[in-house]
Amino acid sequence: MLTQENLLKTPLYDEHVALKAKMVPFGGWAMPVQYAGIIAEHTHTRTAVSIFDVSHMGEFVVEGDCRRSGLEALVTMPLADMPAKACRYGCLLNERGGIIDDLVVFRTDKEKWFIVVNAATTQKDAAHFRKHLTSQAAFKDVSAQTGKIDVQGPRSREILKILVANIGNLDYYSFDFFNCLGQNVLISRTGYTGELGYEIYFPWGQTADLWRELMKLDGVRPAGLGARDTLRLEMGYSLYGHELSEDISPLEAGLGRFIDFDKEFIGKDALVKQKQDGFRRKITGLCSASRRAPREGQKIYLPSGGEIGQVTSGTFSPSLNQGIGLGFVDARHAAAGTAVEFGDERVRQAAVLSPRNFFKSGSLKA
Numbered sequence: 001m002l003t004q005e006n007l008l009k010t011p012l013y014d015e016h017v018a019l020k021a022k023m024v025p026f027g028g029w030a031m032p033v034q035y036a037g038i039i040a041e042h043t044h045t046r047t048a049v050s051i052f053d054v055s056h057m058g059e060f061v062v063e064g065d066c067r068r069s070g071l072e073a074l075v076t077m078p079l080a081d082m083p084a085k086a087c088r089y090g091c092l093l094n095e096r097g098g099i100i101d102d103l104v105v106f107r108t109d110k111e112k113w114f115i116v117v118n119a120a121t122t123q124k125d126a127a128h129f130r131k132h133l134t135s136q137a138a139f140k141d142v143s144a145q146t147g148k149i150d151v152q153g154p155r156s157r158e159i160l161k162i163l164v165a166n167i168g169n170l171d172y173y174s175f176d177f178f179n180c181l182g183q184n185v186l187i188s189r190t191g192y193t194g195e196l197g198y199e200i201y202f203p204w205g206q207t208a209d210l211w212r213e214l215m216k217l218d219g220v221r222p223a224g225l226g227a228r229d230t231l232r233l234e235m236g237y238s239l240y241g242h243e244l245s246e247d248i249s250p251l252e253a254g255l256g257r258f259i260d261f262d263k264e265f266i267g268k269d270a271l272v273k274q275k276q277d278g279f280r281r282k283i284t285g286l287c288s289a290s291r292r293a294p295r296e297g298q299k300i301y302l303p304s305g306g307e308i309g310q311v312t313s314g315t316f317s318p319s320l321n322q323g324i325g326l327g328f329v330d331a332r333h334a335a336a337g338t339a340v341e342f343g344d345e346r347v348r349q350a351a352v353l354s355p356r357n358f359f360k361s362g363s364l365k366a
Contacts (some may be wrong), residue, residue, distance in 0.1 A: 039230075
């Protein structure tokens, strides 16, 4: 049984406790779910700037030519044509086409790659890489040496310039190495909130120093996993273990644009067959007719009473002032605008299927 005593702790654990954060287990880690409150942290991220501790994420380094090392065949997105200092999102698949994990690959040099994976799957992912990379690859799990703080919100560039003078040169889905507090560190611009933002990869032992310096800056507030979840749901972003799993293909999960069918990769044959045969289910957005939010595990029904799917994530959207969610439904009933209900056999709430990107006014690419 996991207790607060045997959970893993990020280098910022003491900072969270000092700020009186509510700590919860997440992927085997003790993580802050909220400080001032989820809605307050969500709103501050949408309007100003928040910092998030995501040091629990996993990081790998692979050295070698992407093809000869076997790295190209491990992921769904193309790597060979990536420019240096670019990053790409994609998936790691099993032979059945199920998603072992979703990840981001960074090209740090011609034959050097930095890979960011989910916290709960880090060990499983590392084993998969070690099994399938060739003898011409050098693989290293650097998760235990790498802290990570995300700076997110429309004021994030303005704020981060105080510590990193030339951060304004960074384009969306790119990265570079910058001097920050005397450390030469990788900073990327990807994000998981729908707002302008940056991810700072910092030496584990000095990550608390960076957190404290950021907290001194005017307008910066901490945000926890609760706000991170409401922010990502408003954008329709998937979360591993909810919209993604080894029993869900990236095609079913709506991630087809991150698959390069012109190359070979593990799981490709299964995806090709799925394209030919068609999907039984598709992911969809779900907009409640009220503030009542769908919840993970609830069923999705047609108003006539027939069950057509299941909710995978749901929340109250502070930006839209209504309940929203994601889920999988029978492909025959997946059209946007379809009237549905969510709930159980006793209590159901009216809703409508929708595109997944509920919130469209963010500063993501500002």
